Amino acid sequence: MLATLRKISNRLFRLAINKKLQRRLTNHRMSVIASNCNGALILHDLKEAFRSPFVNLYLEPADFIRYLQNPRHYQQTEPVFEQTDKPYPVAKLDDIRLYFVHYHSEREAREKWLSRSTRIDWDNLFVMMTDRDGCTQQNIADFDALPYPNKVIFTHKAYPQFASAYHIRGFENQSEVGDLFEFSGWFGQKYYDQFDYVAWFNRNHG
Template structure:
């Protein structure tokens, strides 16, 4: 079963890449001028914007947030997004072995993994946060989480209880508690971490499991 699945994924991804512009044009046409704003715990969201050729109207691009910080921020989202971004030299979480700016919104850590320095991270965070605040319809907010960044089963369950309309989660596991939720089991696995692949790779797999156009048009 796993061998056939891997073969299917390999062929599908190769086919998709060969006809990228065709599929992209089709998807862009489906969305038309539908406004959406993605809040993601890692780079998955940035890949969505790139695919649809949309400007980033969210600061949650090129970064990741660990589980406890991500959920705490979402529980009091308006408050935390109104805080001034500062920076720290050391994280309270285990080291990734990589060097990048670590931002702080009060007690929420933002790991700017794909930014060169604090000045770049601050400038883009503030500019994109301003764009986000201009999207005043909360129904246009789309929240995503996956089982990377120390996120557990209980975190996924809590995420789906948050008072946001549009939520999606990805995991290498099915959970009975999430059967009625927008939870997607991914067969491909980051074996070192026992979780789904990184944000960019996860996005490349998403279309094999889920109709993202339907979700965003909703």
Template sequence: MPTYEGLRLKLLKFKRLKFANRRRKKLNKTDFTIISNNCWGGMLYESYNLPKQSPTVGLYFMASDYIKFVSNLHGYIEKDLKFIQPGESKWKDSEQIKNDVHFGEYPIGKLGDIEIFFLHYKDEEEALAKWQRRVKRINWDRLLIKFNDQNGCTLKDLNDFLSLPYKNKVFFTSNKWPNITNDRVIKISQFPKHKSIMASYEPFGSNKYLNIENLLNSL
């Protein structure tokens, strides 16, 4: 039986694709790279009918690994992507992975000491080919770095993210974080309540929480 979140995602996919060309007309820049800790970047490219100009599409990172990744983006991007078996994952006993009924069905990649979960890829060959192709498309001059409170995100992870020297970055959350007042932290209300933001609540177009067109045009 479909979940509430699953139904929301299906409806939002229809809305993303149906009005994509209309949204695209609001952009004066279309050559940009979104580095994201989950599938949001890929969803955003689809929302504006743009080619996916980032390797971080259709996949996710655990929070602390993602912070390592974006803290040394050039260094990790230059590493060879290798693959491991699910039982070799350092995250296999984490709460997030234990609750993932599809764990073991999708490829798991490694760049040095970080792991990448290729959630929407059928096998290692597809994951590697698309990763290598999209790495070449990165526009290093127009980067948007996106993070959220999923996959074990801690207050330290958030503070580390906010301290990164990227001009353009944004953090989506459904929680109130102590002593955090930063306009890059976007607090989003969602239903039902959940310990972290759900994918269907991350904005794929401009809404009351964020004017995405203005953000993308400023890159």
């Protein structure tokens, strides 16, 4: 009963939160490249289109960083699907792997990857990584060194030595952050709301 009340409360409050976030947003052309689903779920809350293929998938930290070191090369590479024991499609993109966790078929994954790849706005790019899936402090350091003006990595503890690290409270006793799109209480707030992503997106829009 309590869990049901919490779910109802969060859903109702979230409707108002999302409308407020949508009103604040002025940059409506950004492309978000994210290591997992957080980027797409934030865009969904904002009712924004997906202007990158990084939707409903994840990459392991080292592969995500490798992609970011040479993104145009990888975007010109066709995904090659592998036979694995995963219940979802997995593809190689040259020397990195894409885990299409929320796709039902290789065909769907390929079509979405290719069609959304054409929408990337390289001049309005935002890069988002998450401290999970085996992420190490060296991965965080490597991400922090990447030459992107708009980048953030959500971490389970504070890393003041890294300018792009943003500590998400609530996971300090864990080895990584949990699902940041989950509600963190009763009033519609999600864990990733601790980071003001609307202000972050808006700084690329004068």
